[in-house]
Amino acid sequence: SQTIHQWPATLVQPVGSPLSLECTVEGTSNPNLYWYRQAAGRGLQLLFYSVGIGQISSEVPQNLSASRPQDRQFILSSKKLLLSDSGFYLCALLPSSGNTIYFGEGSWLTVV
């Protein structure tokens, strides 16, 4: 079965500092990968998705970026964090041969 590892689980970063959140998956090959952000009491906001290595699509303009250097690795980055970047970041996958989406445990980011 598929598993998703996200780290770090929690981090507090100052405004203007860089960010790197990592997501790795196991138990599947060539999945679609997604980064979502969930603000408190809000729904899931799709940030990026990837259908393959090096293929990234952005859903919203922002100071975040994503990369997929390997089939099972998805990275969310920022060069300079804003207060508005605070939130709960979720990595998700859709198996190449399935319909069910699986989520990681998430990373809580607080920008101070």
Add this chain to the structure above:
Amino acid sequence: QKEVEQDPGPLSVPEGAIVSLNCTYSNSAFQYFMWYRQYSRKGPELLMYTYSSGNKEDGRFTAQVDKSSKYISLFIRDSQPSDSATYLCAMPASGGSYIPTFGRGTSLIVHP
């Protein structure tokens, strides 16, 4: 009109009540429907999925799809305080899109 509408709640019920959680959708191409449960500060976990119309039962949970009305429901029998969470409905990407569709989620509180 959003593709998926879901009342955010909160829905507060006493322990032992039957809970009905609902979503309406607008895209008739959706063929596969998922329900997720999300505890506070955790990633969403898949609860149930179902194809087409009709009912699917899993323990105290029943998923129901009415494709003619574009309406899906999740029923929880004998609700427990441990069922307190946010429940999200979802449909996978379809029609050439790589983007799954999620409801905003309904917050459920089961009080003893």
